[in-house]
Amino acid sequence: MSAFLELTRRDLTVAWKEGGTVGVALGFYLVVVTMLPLGIGPDLNVLRRIAPGVLWVALLLAALLSLGRMFETDLEDGSLEVLATGPLPLEAVAAAKSLAHWLTTGVPLTVLAPLLGLLLDMQPEAYGVLMLSMLAGTPAVSSLGAVGAALTLRTRRGGLLLALLMLPLFIPTLVFGIEAVRAASLGAEPFLPSFLILCAISLAALALAPFAAAAALRFQLQ
Amino acid sequence: MHLVAENLASRRGGHLVFAGISLAVGAGEALLLLGPNGSGKTTLIRTIAGLLPPAAGSIRIEGGNPARSVGEECHYVGHLNGVKASLTVEENAAFWCRFFGGTHEGLEAALAAFGLASLRDIPAAYLSAGQKRRLSLARVVLARRPIWLLDEPTVSLDHAAQGALTRVLAVHLAAGGLLIAATHADLCLPDARKLDLSGTAGTA
Numbered sequence: 001m002s003a004f005l006e007l008t009r010r011d012l013t014v015a016w017k018e019g020g021t022v023g024v025a026l027g028f029y030l031v032v033v034t035m036l037p038l039g040i041g042p043d044l045n046v047l048r049r050i051a052p053g054v055l056w057v058a059l060l061l062a063a064l065l066s067l068g069r070m071f072e073t074d075l076e077d078g079s080l081e082v083l084a085t086g087p088l089p090l091e092a093v094a095a096a097k098s099l100a101h102w103l104t105t106g107v108p109l110t111v112l113a114p115l116l117g118l119l120l121d122m123q124p125e126a127y128g129v130l131m132l133s134m135l136a137g138t139p140a141v142s143s144l145g146a147v148g149a150a151l152t153l154r155t156r157r158g159g160l161l162l163a164l165l166m167l168p169l170f171i172p173t174l175v176f177g178i179e180a181v182r183a184a185s186l187g188a189e190p191f192l193p194s195f196l197i198l199c200a201i202s203l204a205a206l207a208l209a210p211f212a213a214a215a216a217l218r219f220q221l222q
Numbered sequence: 223m224h225l226v227a228e229n230l231a232s233r234r235g236g237h238l239v240f241a242g243i244s245l246a247v248g249a250g251e252a253l254l255l256l257g258p259n260g261s262g263k264t265t266l267i268r269t270i271a272g273l274l275p276p277a278a279g280s281i282r283i284e285g286g287n288p289a290r291s292v293g294e295e296c297h298y299v300g301h302l303n304g305v306k307a308s309l310t311v312e313e314n315a316a317f318w319c320r321f322f323g324g325t326h327e328g329l330e331a332a333l334a335a336f337g338l339a340s341l342r343d344i345p346a347a348y349l350s351a352g353q354k355r356r357l358s359l360a361r362v363v364l365a366r367r368p369i370w371l372l373d374e375p376t377v378s379l380d381h382a383a384q385g386a387l388t389r390v391l392a393v394h395l396a397a398g399g400l401l402i403a404a405t406h407a408d409l410c411l412p413d414a415r416k417l418d419l420s421g422t423a424g425t426a
Binding site for chain 2: 002003006007010013014017018073076077078079081082083084085086087088221222
């Protein structure tokens with residue numbers, strides 16, 4: 001267990017020292033959500049209605065930006081080979097790196113989301129649900145993303161391939177994440193069913209994705 | 223403890239790199255892999271480390287802990303250094319030390335053995351190629367593992383660092399460790415056996 005936490009801690013330290021990853025994701029999120037109301041116009045009813053969708057879609061795009069780097073730097077500097085011969089199985093390596101990605105991307109984006117909700121005239125009562133749904137949904141984004149990142153590891157300019165690959169995998173998270181927020185903010189339907197399905201998606205991804213990511217990493221290391 | 227490989231073959235991109243390689247390395251023994259570029263030294267080392275599945279043959283450890291795979295008994299130092307540029311020398315070494323379950327004494331010994339103690343607070347990005355190589359090699363001393371797999375360990379090392387490496391290897395072998403190294407340089411290990419890989423490849 002300690003090797004697992006050490007690896008997560010190293011990734012957090014590197015992300016902190018290099019600064020780029022968290023900043024780029026947050027900046028991108030800010031830019032997309034700021035520009036959308038300008039493009040759509042100042043109709044508050046429209047903005048309020050699309051707010052959950054905009055916040056979730058922009059969050060997924062922002063998370064996608066940093067996904068490609070999850071294993072790339074470790075492959076380039078040779079750390080991945082050493083990690084593969086270490087005491088942790090590659091499944092745990094993938095899980096530890098997903099956890100670090102979630103802490104450096106999912107959590108900061110979730111914290112920023114209510115602030116951006118202001119720009120879309122989201123009601124303050126919905127902020128709690130918005131953050132709760134994002135906290136429940138982003139683990140799926142990071143762990144499914146690890147599979148995509150591992151699969152596209154050796155592809156030159158793999159960003160587009162990664163985005164295309166992740167699109168179908170992210171759709172369930174997106175649909176139920178938006179549904180949960182919409183239900184709570186517009187009060188049309190009950191919030192709990194969508195939220196529980198969102199939790200189920202995350203739990204399934206947490207349990208299964210590391211195996212798929214490790215299989216892809218094994219192949220990439222050959 | 224014995225590392226035994228029988229009848230190993232490896233295929234890379236449909237091309238047979240080597241075939242019919244058998245080797246046995248016992249405690250305290252060193253095996254040097256020789257051969258021209260492209261003869262399969264790196265491929266053989268990566269195969270033993272478990273990074274490449276062999277196309278044929280088997281690798282096993284006799285007299286070791288049966289619960290541990292060959293890869294888990296090995297320290298592997300490849301062409302790439304596994305050094306994070308944004309972390310300092312000490313942070314890099316300390317991470318690998320904790321990751322491999324080493325002790326603080328092991329960390330200090332490793333830094334001292336390769337003359338890195340005075341560089342400990344310098345970010346690895348500012349190190350020279352030889353200093354990065356020393357930091358990479360220090361990994362094998364951080365935590366105890368019986369089998370060392372070194373791929374061209376002397377690349378970019380100066381004379382003093384090569385001497386330090388020879389001393390570290392001698393201590394490892396004297397303590398009953400195993401060493402397999404691919405090298406073009408002289409590691410100053412007089413008792414080392416040699417395996418020449420030139421001409422071992424069959425036809426694809």
